[in-house]
Amino acid sequence: MNVIASRPAPQYPPHARTYRYDEIDREFLAERIAEFSDQVARRLRGELTEDEFKPLRLMNGLYLQLHAYMLRIAIPYGLLNATQLRQLALIARRWDRGFGHFTTRQNIQFNWTKLEDVPDILRALAEVDMHAIQTSGNCIRNVTTDEYAGATPDEVVDPRVYAEILRQWSTLHPEFTWLPRKFKIAITGSPNDRVAAQVHDIGVLAKRNVAGAMGFEVHAGGGLGRTPLIGRKLRDWVPEDEFLGYMEAVLRVYNALGQRDNIYKARIKILVRDLGDAFVEMVEREYATMPRDPYRLDPAIVAAIAAHFAPPPFAALNDIAPPEDPEFAAWASRSVRPHRQPGYASVTISLKPVGGIPGDASADQMEVVAALAERHSFGEIRVSHVQNLVLPHVRQDELFAVWQGLRAAGLATPNIGLISDIIACPGMDYCALATARSIPVAQRISERFADLDRQLDLGECFVNISGCINACGHHHVGHIGILGVDKRGEEVYQVTLGGSATNDAAVGELVGPAFSYDDIVDAIETIIRTHVAHRALGERFIDTYRRIGLTPFKEALYAAA
Amino acid sequence: MSSTPKARPATAPVVFTANRLRDGRVVWLGAEGSWVEALAAARVFPPEAAAEGLALAKQGERQQQVVGVYGVEIRHLAGAPVPLKFRERLRAAGPSIAAEPAGWRLAS
Structure with a gap:
């Protein structure tokens, strides 16, 4: 070294x-x-x-x-x-x-x-x-944010400051230690969503208005798992000093009305889906009744935390x-x-x-x-x-x-960003909940597409693999999503196409019957070959899919059947 | 009855598995109420004796030796017990992947 x-x-x-x-x-x-x-x-x-x-x-x-x-x-x-x-x-x-x-x-x-x-x-x-x-249980889990926070040129607001405020607020919060189900928050300070904000229980976009004031766009009710849903925008603008109060109001409504008697319907996404506009109104009513002062985010506190995230001592340099x-x-x-x-x-x-x-x-x-x-x-x-x-x-x-x-x-x-940059949960090789393996499928796909020139020719393509319906591998929002399930005691793999976790968030569409463990990599190969056969100049997989739809892929995959 | 004691009655021979309390490792009910690491050493119960086996295995939980007892249906292959379901075959054999990242280790 x-x-x-x-x-x-x-x-x-x-x-x-x-x-x-x-x-x-x-x-x-x-x-x-x-x-x-x-x-x-x-x-x-x-x-x-x-x-x-x-x-x-x-x-x-x-x-x-x-x-x-x-x-x-x-x-x-x-x-x-x-x-x-x-x-x-x-x-x-x-x-x-x-x-x-x-x-x-x-x-x-x-x-x-x-x-x-x-x-x-x-x-x-x-x-x-x-x-x-708080890495387990029905509480507010680790808040996630942009891995390029404080560094990326497209950032409007440094989300670490508010992620830290959320960390302090949510850690051991007595009212939210026993929620109906686990609760996941993501926050970004860039208009380019790199945190999958729209598929979180709460997704926050920190931004500035034309006057330069800080505020937050708040989405809720997104999620993956058994019932994948894109979140709903609750508010386009929550002023900075009202941030925690508003978050508290969302959590209170969920805590009061979330379905504790059915684990499959207990996440906030089900509540938001079922109540629709009424959920937004309930949050607003709850917020209106809350005293403002105890929840007001003091600018001095924000400034003190922001100081922890001050830029490092950069040298004065030019790009080279x-x-x-x-x-x-x-x-x-x-x-x-x-x-x-x-x-x-x-x-x-x-x-x-x-x-x-x-x-x-x-x-x-x-x-x-x-x-x-x-x-x-x-x-x-x-x-x-x-x-x-x-x-x-x-x-x-x-x-x-x-x-x-x-x-x-x-x-x-x-x-990075190519077909072998695969998200995969631990799957059945480790996880007690899994119904199929994820890791060896990811390994075999990365080996199949190991040729870098081929990967570069394909361009950006996100393959996400989950070993069960809980979707820790985010398969619903992969351009190509793979879900391993149990079929009469053996592993089979369903494939979804067209998912996205970015600004154009979308849940992938099931392509058809599942594939065996032995056949799944060939199926991905067929999908990629179909994309290459149909793509226009410069198109990524997701672009081609959106233009031509599911049918050509389905026909290619099941032609022999 | 490969995952919970409440599952359907066994129609194949059954062995009983759990995780060892101290370290979580997979163990199997062996002879005379002992818990062994190798499936090959597990005591096999005929389907009609599955309830008896479960009762014996549950003693291991009550004695705080193991956690999460359940029965696994097997068949015999070349004289060795083999779980019918893939999950249990994987549980018996350990992860199907290398035990550490494709990796890399500093030369010592």
Whole structure:
């Protein structure tokens, strides 16, 4: 790793440009760990039954999966500093099997956790101001945001500030600890939605009006799972100081009316769908009755939090031409994106090597990324909801060195946004709820389309795979969505086409009967060949699909039947 | 009856599985109420004795040795028990994928 050793790492203050704990936070976390450690000890001694223990472990992010316990750790809005990533590497190595899995909620999961080790793991997390609270259960889960926040030129408002406000508001909120179902919020500050806002329980677009004032466009009732729905806009404009009050009103209406007696109808999307305009009116009525002062977002608080996300000490630079190295150029064309600061760029690190497990990183790889972040990105790392990592602030004249460092660690696959940049849930290889495997399907597709020239020729194409109807792999909003289901004890795969998670959010359309595990990759090949046969110049898969519709794909797939 | 004790009555031989409390690993009810890691060492109950097997397995839960007991229908293949359903075959064999990312490890 000569690249990393080439010059001494600069020193940055701890928690640079991430959330900041104070002593109250740390004291609470210590108390919570002591409490849960005692509960674990009592469970191991047989003093608590599983029925008694299960809700306690879930409130601390601990699931029991197919082969082992799984610990899901919160990464607030996908922000990590190098110290935290190193600690995750240490946990992976010391208490798991040397790797972790980054999720579509910008969190990380460890799949081989032992119950007896969990207290030690939680203490290790607390050392770097991390925890696993609210990564499970019917509460407000980790808020997600744009992985390029604070760096991307198309950003109007830095969403991290408001994601942090939402984090503080939603953490241990006493009224919303036992909601009808889990609740997921995404917020973006760019007009180009990279957070799948419209398929969240609440999706927020932070923006400015013509007078320059801050406000929020609020959508609610989106979601995937058994009943995929695009969210409904509740308000085009919520003034900044009313943000938390309005969010509170939405949650209150949901908390009061969500269907607690039917798990399949308990998400807010069902309520919003069924009530329609009446839901919006109920929120407004609730909000009108709430006292404003207790919920008013004090500008001083916003300013204090915004200071935590102040721009790093950028050097005064100009944009430069990239080095003339074909391999570097191929990587840069997919992984490097423009930065708002001249002379800088953001680097997306693919966790999707050919034949690899989407979202997985080894402990060694985490440490390499942490070192590169320290040396080249002000110590900052982001986790994207498409299961990649990001170095947000890299000097353009250091991109080549970053690429060399990533390449040496198997982290420079130049496939960002291409067909092999697949979202996949853990599927039946790990998950107790899954009805089919996801990961090996993703591996086989990435192997089938390994030829980079072919991927580049196809252009942007999102393949999303879920191993059950709960849709953790976001299959409904993949350009090509794959859903694994159980059919008489064997795996089969349904395919949907035409989904989208961006501004033009759409739920994909089922193409026809399911395919066997052996046949699913050939089916994807047929879909792609059909696209290529019909595409107009420069069309992406989604463009062709929208122009020609489902029929040509259906005919190609089922011609022999 | 491959996933819950409330499922339909067994029509094939049955073994019983659970997760070990301490570390969550998959285990199978073996001889004399023991819990073993290898499916091959699991005690096989004929369909008509499935209720008896379940009662025995549930003792492991009451004794806080294991979590989430349920029965799995099997057939015998070359003398070895093989679950009828893919999920349970995967549970017995472990993940079908490499245990770590396609990866990469720093040379030590």
